[in-house]
Amino acid sequence: MKDIFDECQFNDLKLKSRIIRTGTWETETEEGGFLTPAIYDRYEKIASSGCGLIVSEIFALDAKDRFYPYSTNLNYRGFIKDYQMICDIVHKYDVPILGQLAFFYYDDGINQKVEANDITHEGIRKLQAEVIMAAKKFSFAGFDGIQINMGNNFYLARFMNPYFNQRTDEYGGNTENRVRISSEIIKVIKKTMDMHVSCRINPWDVRKGGITADESIAIAQELQNAGADSIQLTARTISQIYDKGVKHPFLVYVDDLIDALDIPVVLGGSLREMNAINDVLNHSDVEYISMSKPFVAQRNINLSKL
Ligand SMILES: Cc1cc2nc3c(=O)[nH]c(=O)nc-3n(C[C@H](O)[C@H](O)[C@H](O)COP(=O)(O)O)c2cc1C
Numbered sequence: 001m002k003d004i005f006d007e008c009q010f011n012d013l014k015l016k017s018r019i020i021r022t023g024t025w026e027t028e029t030e031e032g033g034f035l036t037p038a039i040y041d042r043y044e045k046i047a048s049s050g051c052g053l054i055v056s057e058i059f060a061l062d063a064k065d066r067f068y069p070y071s072t073n074l075n076y077r078g079f080i081k082d083y084q085m086i087c088d089i090v091h092k093y094d095v096p097i098l099g100q101l102a103f104f105y106y107d108d109g110i111n112q113k114v115e116a117n118d119i120t121h122e123g124i125r126k127l128q129a130e131v132i133m134a135a136k137k138f139s140f141a142g143f144d145g146i147q148i149n150m151g152n153n154f155y156l157a158r159f160m161n162p163y164f165n166q167r168t169d170e171y172g173g174n175t176e177n178r179v180r181i182s183s184e185i186i187k188v189i190k191k192t193m194d195m196h197v198s199c200r201i202n203p204w205d206v207r208k209g210g211i212t213a214d215e216s217i218a219i220a221q222e223l224q225n226a227g228a229d230s231i232q233l234t235a236r237t238i239s240q241i242y243d244k245g246v247k248h249p250f251l252v253y254v255d256d257l258i259d260a261l262d263i264p265v266v267l268g269g270s271l272r273e274m275n276a277i278n279d280v281l282n283h284s285d286v287e288y289i290s291m292s293k294p295f296v297a298q299r300n301i302n303l304s305k306l
Pocket of ligand 1: 022023024025026056057058100149200234235268269270271290291292293294
């Protein structure tokens, strides 16, 4: 019988519960080059809530990115100093923390919004170098790892999606090729840094010609083979878990994904009540649950009272 508050080994990280506070921007960005006290306070409350792992809010790669106005930019003056303090606060509660990187647009130096079909090999190398430098920065600040958001409609999600990527070189075509830009990044991070690498991916794409559920499992396997330490799914509402004893299709997909991988998988989306969470834990192979909005709605949340 699995319980929310089981201590568990999440690959290389030790967690004291199965709940992960997932990436959540709160538009409280730094002011005048440094974080405000409210942000330190927020992280302390999350760390003391009983959660097992924290994923930070999105850090944008570039100040011109679409998500920059909502999130903290990785390149502001006080980033390392500020986040060293955040990581120290969180670590006081024996909770590991991953820095989340996500970008919607990429500026290759020629085109501010270059898309998968048009980026040159030099552009790909520049992008990969910037993501690897972001991981280095997270590492300097004391984060236990990086989560690269390659889900939703973020750049790397579009790059691996056949709906957007029609390249004819080694970065397009089959699954391995479309994931290659991400796999190469992961390989370098794992070879050069002691960092957990988590990848947030989509379970499938509703667009005709987009990623299917089977391909998303193949993508996760590619990422695992490159060295990814865990996979987190982007959210899908699973409020109706069983219908007359038949599992929700999303739970069937997650079980297939977990079967196909040797690394931990995190599931989330509309899970915020203890009975429902324990039900998912004990009627599927799911071992880790993520939550976002409950931490925003209840600043002093205590997970043992869900
Ligand atoms: C205000 C807000 C900000 C979010 N920010 C992020 C983010 O920075 N990174 C991310 O991966 N997902 C982000 N999400 C998505 C959440 O991580 C999560 O997948 C979604 O809210 C569903 O989970 P929940 O039902 O537990 O809230 C955000 C969602 C909301 C509502």
